[in-house]
Structures are given as structure tokens and as C-alpha cells.
Amino acid sequence: MRGLLQYSLERIASLQHFYAEEKNGIEKKSNAGMNVTRFGYLMDMYFQILTNGSKEEREKKSFQSLEKYAKRYIEVIEFIKDKNQNNTGVSFRILNPEELVKKGFELNISKASSSYRQYADMPIIHGSNTLVMLITRFEEFISNFLGELYVLYPHKYLDKQQVSFSDIQKRGIDDIRRIIVEREVDAMMRESFSEWFKIFQSHGIKLESCSKELDILKELYARRNILVHNSGKVNETYLNYIPDTSASFGTRLDIDEEYLNTAFDAIRTIIFTVLIEAAKLIKEDKNSYLEDIFNSAFESLIDEKYSICSNVFNLLSQNKFLDANLRTMSQVDYWISVKSMFGLESIRNDIEAFDVSALDKMFFLAKLLLLDNNSAALNTIEELQKKNEFPMYVIETWPIFKDFRKSNEYKVFKERHPEAYGVATIDTTPEALDADKSTGKSIRKEVEVAKLSS
Secondary structure: OOOHHHHHHHHHHHHHHHHHHHHHHHHHHHHHHHHHHHHHHHHHHHHHHHHHOOHHHHHOHHHHHHHHHHHHHEEEEEEEEOOOOOEEEEEEEEOOHHHHHHOOOOOOHHHHHHHHHHHHHHHHHHHHHHHHHHHHHHHHHHHHHHHHHHHHOHHHHOOOOOOOHHHHHHOOHHHHHHHHHHHHHHHHHOOOHHHHHHHHHHOOOOOHHHHHHHHHHHHHHHHHHHHHHOOOEOOHHHHHHOOOOOOOOOOEOOOOHHHHHHHHHHHHHHHHHHHHHHHHHOOOOHHHHHHHHHHHHHHHHHOOOHHHHHHHHHHHHOOOOOOHHHHHHHHHHHHHHHHHHHOHHHOHHHHHOOOOOOOOHHHHHHHHHHOOOHHHHHHHHHHHHHOOOOOOOHHHHOHHHOOHHHOHHHHHHHHHOHHHOOOOOOOOOHHHHHHHHHHHHHHHHHHHHHHHHO
């Protein structure tokens, strides 16, 4: 079970990074292409309404403005009709083509109109592909976690499995065990995510703390389904599954950056919650297992993912298997997250009631910083530094000092200790290196495929 969190978070982070890096380039190409083809798209729209639009459509101010623009560059020769005298097209001549070419417009109306829609669709495709892959990576986590559960509880899940004698002859016991587990996991992965969570709940894994994120997950799956099966348009199945939606039947639900950021955070929160709750299933060294989770959550705090951290650190602060010192640190990190989202007044009373009299001096400093008592915090820092009890680099890197770094006291600190300014740290342990290697090799091919598909 150890290592699953870091691996899963890395996989999700690489996808989010890929989305963000490609997004700007795709939007730039999309906008450039739409600018070149915009004239053709507008003229095609004009012809469609002119020949087949209703009287109400032609009387709209938007169409009248479009018609005024069109007549500057287009002369309609005649309407093309079928045998029933229905309009099927229009014959036209482009006026002042040199002016349009000088503006960079494509003059082939049909070609430009088709290309315009394709360029406009590029960011939508990128967002849709990212959502589909995000769900894929979430399911990868579920699959891995189920595999761990089946290995931990073979009597519950695997005892009734049958293996042919020929397989026993051809394969060793380790391969047989792996095949059985994979077979069971594959079967379960074909069920809905509600069935997966029923298995988790049967092991005492409680997910009430992330109920909001589970609602988001439910909508993610519903939206993924209409993207794959209904061109992203809301259908009856979606409305029945998400009854409180504000979307109406037939509307197209696109995937923008804000939506995806919410989705990424929700998925991360659910993964954190499952693995924190799974500590009760770990037979040995639960504290080290939870300490790994704490360290990963702290990285999320550095990245200012406060909605995730408020949930995760709240859970860790109450987890009896975690070291008492880390539980207190989790409480502080929870307050940092909530303060960053909702302001100091939302938690002032709780912080003021925080008894630090019997705790390490760093917790006394943390309380001052949380309460924005920067003057007293600076004095405490100086006292700790004189006793060599304060690592100077933490002011530059730790989230607890985020607001302090904006203060006048921070300017004073930099003047007194220029040697500490700009100092950062990086993890060079074998564990960190192994995590980088395991992630990099496994994702390269998938990222390349995703890039091509978008």
C-alpha cells in the first residue's frame, strides 16, 4: 500500500501539467485559425439565414448587423432552388477581394466555414480528452487499491477462484496469484464506482468527509458518458443521474479549465481520503505509512491546493495512528488551508484557544503567524535562531510563512539575515529518486498518445 499515494498523485499531476502546457498552444492555434477563417464562417451563417431562416431570425438586430457587414464584401446574384422552389443555395460574388486578402482572410467560404468550426473545437477536444484521461487515471488508482485489498484479504476475495491444472504446470505460484488477483480486479472494475466504494466501506473505510468530492465525481462520470456517447449534449440519462443540475436537455456541456481544476482537486481529495482511512488495514508501522501521506499533503500545501489540504489535514489531525506531533502539525496545516480560503476570522477563536504551553517552541511561533502577529513572530524567530533551534530556510519555503513574507517584519528579517534569503531545499533521498524514475518511465508513452489525440 505504501507508495500508492505518491505514484497516483504523480500520475494525476503529470496529466494536469500536460493539460496546462498544451492549453496555451492549442488556444493560440485555435484563435489564429479562427481569425483567418472568420469571414467565411460569418458569410456562411449569413447565407444560411438569408436563404432558409425564419422571418423572426432575419428581423433580429444581430442578423441586420451581419447583413450590413456582408453587403460590404458580398453581392448575392441569385438563390438556387430545387424543383419545389425551396432554397438550396446561393450564387454570389465577392467584392473587394484584395482588401479581404490583405486582412488575412480565407476567401473560400465553404472551406473557411468548415475550418472555423474545427479550430473552434480544438480547446473543447483538449478539455474533453483530459477529462476522459483523468477518470482513467482515477480508475488506475482504484484498480491498484483493489489489488492491494485482495492480497491483504485473500480468504474474502480469492478462495473460491479456480485454476486449471495446465496453468499450474506452466506457471509458478507467484504468477498464479497475480493472475487470480488481476482477474478479480478486472471483474470489479467493470462495476460502477458506487460498487467499488461498497467494498471500501466493508473494510471500515469511511468517505463521509469527502461527500462533496464524491458528488463531483458522480457528475464527472455522467459528463464523461455524454461526451463519449452523446457529443457532450445533456440527455435524459444525465438529467436523471444529476437531478440538481442547472443544465437543460440538449445543451452542450464543455470542459473548461475551471471545471477541470475542480475535478483534479476532487479526485486527489478522494484518493487521499481512501488511503488515510486505509491506515486501519495496515498491519505494521501505521505511523510511517501516515507520515508518507502527511509529507505528500504538505507538498500540496506548498502548491496552495487548499481545498484538498483542508480535508486531508483535518483527517490526519484526528487519526489516532499518527504520531502526536504530526497530528498537531496537521492541525496547524489545516488552519493554514482554511485561513487561505476563508480568512483569519473564520478560525480565529480556534487558533486563540490553541494551547501551545507544553509544545515545541515552533508551535508557539506557528500560533503567532496564524494570528498575523508578525512583530512577536519576528522576535521569536530571532530567539530561536540564536539558539540554533530555527532552520532559516523555512521562512522561504514553508506555507506557514506565506503571509509573513508579505510583511514589513520580513523586510527587517532579510536585512538582518541576507544569507538566509532565497535559500530552498530539495529532497534527494533514494525514495524521492525512485518515485521520479517509476513515474517518468510509465507515463511517457501515454502522454505522447494524449498529445496526438488532442
